[in-house]
Amino acid sequence: MSSTSNTPGKFSVPFEDNWAPEQRASLVMMVRNDNMLLIHKKRGLGIGKILGPGGRQEPGESMEQCAKRELKEELCIDSGPLRLAGVNRFQFADGLSLEVHIYFGESFEGMPTETAEASPVWYPLGQLPYDKMWPDDEIWIPLMLQNRYFEGDWLFDHESLIDFTLRRVDETA
Numbered sequence: 001m002s003s004t005s006n007t008p009g010k011f012s013v014p015f016e017d018n019w020a021p022e023q024r025a026s027l028v029m030m031v032r033n034d035n036m037l038l039i040h041k042k043r044g045l046g047i048g049k050i051l052g053p054g055g056r057q058e059p060g061e062s063m064e065q066c067a068k069r070e071l072k073e074e075l076c077i078d079s080g081p082l083r084l085a086g087v088n089r090f091q092f093a094d095g096l097s098l099e100v101h102i103y104f105g106e107s108f109e110g111m112p113t114e115t116a117e118a119s120p121v122w123y124p125l126g127q128l129p130y131d132k133m134w135p136d137d138e139i140w141i142p143l144m145l146q147n148r149y150f151e152g153d154w155l156f157d158h159e160s161l162i163d164f165t166l167r168r169v170d171e172t173a
């Protein structure tokens, strides 16, 4: 699957073979009783948006450790088992490049609590607030909810999605 727009500037999708991210980050998509636990992001990249809890990898930790640490830091909860749902590579026209590992979970311990970084918000799976989310979410969240593993390349100009390619979508996880 791919969008059809022409790509301005020096980047194109799929990214070149030698593309490498400056930074790696995690997202945790937690679902309980047909509702998804999201955050209203209070600072940093994507401030004001609704998205999954997550953040950038710290030295020495695996991506799954990063996901669990960010869940604790942002919402004060401890994750149960997570499965890797997909990997998205983001290139921003201003130069920032980010590889995001997306984890799916269905159990956690603790009460989601507001922190300096995020406020917890629950949405029914059929009423996710895509108009308040990063534009890529509307494309890969349905794949994740169908247990389909995905890998995508996404080109952004600030908060606008310019072009994308889903490089890999598995029929079953």
Ligand SMILES: COc1nc(N)nc2c1ncn2[C@H]1C[C@H](O)[C@@H](COP(=O)(O)OP(=O)(O)OP(=O)(O)O)O1
Binding pocket: 025, 026, 027, 043, 044, 045, 046, 051, 052, 053, 054, 055, 056, 057, 090, 098, 100, 117, 134, 135, 136, 137, 156
């Ligand atoms: C560009 O499209 C994006 N889509 C989605 N769904 N999520 C994105 C996109 N770009 C970034 N993200 C996510 C990935 C990370 O979870 C956060 C960014 O992490 P942040 O800048 O908040 O990193 P922290 O380590 O938490 O930073 P601070 O603790 O310094 O706030 O956004």
